[in-house]
Amino acid sequence: MPLGPMFLGLGRTGVVFLAALAVAAVAVPVLNLAVPPQSAWHVPTTTVVLFGKYLCYALLALSIDLVWGYCGILSLGHGAFFALGGYAIGMHLMREIGSRGVYGNPELPDFMVFLNWKELPWYWYGFDHLWFAVLMVLLVPGLLAFVFGAFAFRSRVTGVYLSIITQAMTFALMLAFFRNDMGFGGNNGLTDFKDVLGIDLQKDSTRAGLFALSALALGAGFLVCRAIVSSKLGKVLVAVRDAESRTRFIGYRVEHYKLFVFTVSAMMAGVAGALYVPQVGIINPSEFAPANSIEAVIWVAVGGRGTLVGAALGAVVVNIGKSWFTGALPELWLFALGGLFVFVTLFLPKGLLGVLRPRAAKPAPALDDEPAVRVSEQRAAE
Incomplete structure (x- = not known):
């Protein structure tokens, strides 16, 4: 497809967003690595790591918006997919430690030696290889979402009931991963990572590279979401969101559309978690906490x-605020977050983008069910 029509399909806001990510992916590492620390243009490594985390959170938010904003599935369990992606890459990073651990065991991670494990569990096989870990980053969250969604959507569980069982799912996983006999480090999780592909994770260049990779992943995730929502499939998803019963009655297998978008969304969340873990240096069961999904x-x-x-x-905006609040007024952060949600719900129904650029923030399409359903009826007639 020619570049002009493609960019035109993205819209001005989409093009600006992708351009900003491209600039950040190049400029931030250069300002961190090539500019002297005493320069006013130097970007400290701590800032690179912090904003790298924000980009991972942005990819997670994008995955939630795909299912909630365009299909009406309010998932309160996407933190589970995020955490599973993080554990998948964390397992590879633990295997790369080898004999450099505290106990010097080349086969077992330190926590297994401490807990008197005699051999590596079968589900750790293959994680010596990065390609296998990357594959699991996509497959494990995707498979969980597929199985969960197949049962939930086939049973026509919707609305608040679906939100509750997604929250129950992530809470159950959190309790399971807290157990030492699960083989994932229990309460402490996986940490003390050394390198990836032989490259030291503590080097400034590695951290800058992870930032750039996070920016590129966010851009790719945006393009995937944009391709879905701007296609015929996206029109059906909006019809499902606005008038599920009518969409079902005119012949669409609604559960199939929901299952597809839910699975794709879970895989995106897994990628976000996989990029998050090398930058923060740890993954533990607290990432499964339902509060994390609600915050997202x-x-x-x-x-x-x-x-x-x-x-x-x-x-990005909320997490910048969180970083400031938790440093200046840590006891007030949860009140501020709750107040922000109430304020946005009452006074900014279209969110911050609606304030910055009202035309760009127009939801796709409006919440009146007639336009979306008419599109679906027309497609069915064809």
């Missing part, structure tokens, strides 16, 4: 549900 939903609401760019923007 707030990011989407603050940025602008059903806008894609707004979801990513909301994740």
Whole structure:
């Protein structure tokens, strides 16, 4: 497809968003590595790591917006997919430690030696190889979402009931991963990573590279989401969101559309978790906490549900605020987050993107069910 029509399909906001990510992916590493620390243009490594985390959160928010903003599936369990992707890459990083651990065991991670494990569990096989870990980053969250969604959507579980069982899913996983006999480090999780592909994770160049990779992954995730929501499939998803019963009655297998988008969204969340773990240096069961999933939903609401760019923007803005609040007024952060959600719901229904650029923040399409369903009826007639 020619570049002109492709960019035109993205819209001005989408093009600006991708351009900003491309500039950040190049400029931030250069300002961190090539500019002397005493220069006013130097970007400290701590800032690179911090904003690398924000980009991972933005990708997670994008995955939630895909299912909530365009298909009406309010998932309160996407933190589970994020954490599973993080554990998959964390297992590879633990295998790369080898004999350099505290106990010097080349076969077993330190926590297994401490807990008197005699051999490596079968589900750790293959994680010596990065390609296998990357494959699991996609397959494990995707398979969980597929199985969960197949049962839930076939049973026509919707609305608040679906939200509750997604929350129950991530809570159950959190309790399971806290157990030492699960073989994932229990309460402490996986940490003390050394390198990836022989490259020291503590080097400034590695951290800058992970930042750039996170920016590229966010851009790729945006393009995938944009391709889905702007296609015929996207029109059906919006019809499902606005009038599921009518969409079902005119012949669409609604559960198949829901299952597809839910699985794709889970895989995106897994990629976000996989990029997050090398940058923060740890993954533990607290990432499964339901509160994390709820907070991610707030990011989407603050940025602008059903806008894609707004979801990513909301994740970055809210987490910048969180970093400041938890440092200056840590006891007030949860109150501020709750108040922000209430304020946005009452006064900014289109989120921050609606304030910055009202036309770009127009949800796709409007919440009136007639336009979306008419499109679906026309497609069915064809």
